[in-house]
Amino acid sequence: MSKTIAGPEIERLIQLLSKLPGLGPRSARRAALHLVKRREQILRPLGDAMAEAAEKVRICSNCGNIDTRDPCTICCDPARDQTTVIVVEDVSDLWALERAKALNAAYHVLGGVLSPLEGVGPDDLTIRRLVERVAEGTIRELVIAVNATVEGQTTAHYIIDQLTDFDVSVTRLAHGVPVGGELDYLDEGTLSAAMRSRTKI
Missing domain, CATH: 3.40.1360.10 (Dna Topoisomerase Vi A Subunit; Chain: A, domain 2)
Structure with missing residues (x-):
């Protein structure tokens, strides 16, 4: 059983990042650490961009784009x-x-x-x-x-x-x-x- 080395918020971030194509657990940990270190420059704008995409992006009913x-x-x-x-x-x-x-x-x-x-x-x-x-x-x-x-x-x-x-x-x-x-x-x-x-x- 692996020991938790960070708070639940960071662990959740790592877990979600590891689901992305090309990112395994190790790469996800590195990415999460980089995001947390550059919170104002990357993490907050990324969170805003993802929230906006979740709200506004849709699948075209005609072609699937x-x-x-x-x-x-x-x-x-x-x-x-x-x-x-x-x-x-x-x-x-x-x-x-x-x-x-x-x-x-x-x-x-x-x-x-x-x-x-x-x-x-x-x-x-x-x-x-x-x-x-x-x-x-x-x-x-x-x-x-x-x-x-x-x-x-x-x-x-x-x-x-x-x-x-x-x-x-x-x-x-x-x-x-x-x-x-x-x-x-x-x-x-x-x-x-x-x-x-x-x-x-």
Whole structure:
């Protein structure tokens, strides 16, 4: 049984930080110590920013992006090509493509990939909403931009099967995305090249 070395408030901070991706208990302790040491410069503003985000940030009911408005800024942007929709696994992938300025299109965030081993089925993702958007008849091209993993490709094939009755062109990322690679870790040049070289499925 580990001995408590700090007050319950700091222990709770460490416990919550350790739940973040990439932060284990040791990294969480270092982060908590840094935050407490720089209370006025970082800790208080961070707390305010998190409280504001919890209050104002919402999920777009149309595409699944996160924003402070619903529909989100991308869905409401008249300068976007709303006839082309890029399908991504997560919001982090959307951000990666936006940083690359690869294609001035709309998006659809699936919220993950199909994974029977982890109990993730079609109803756990936003595939039904994607099919509804295609059924509305304004989308001409879907760019499947899921990660090049087994689960990602399985998800892509499932989506294609759901769209056989619709007159929509379905393309996917081509050159530049390595097998097993994840979009969020690729550089902007690689993403741009992959988007330009997309091919029909």
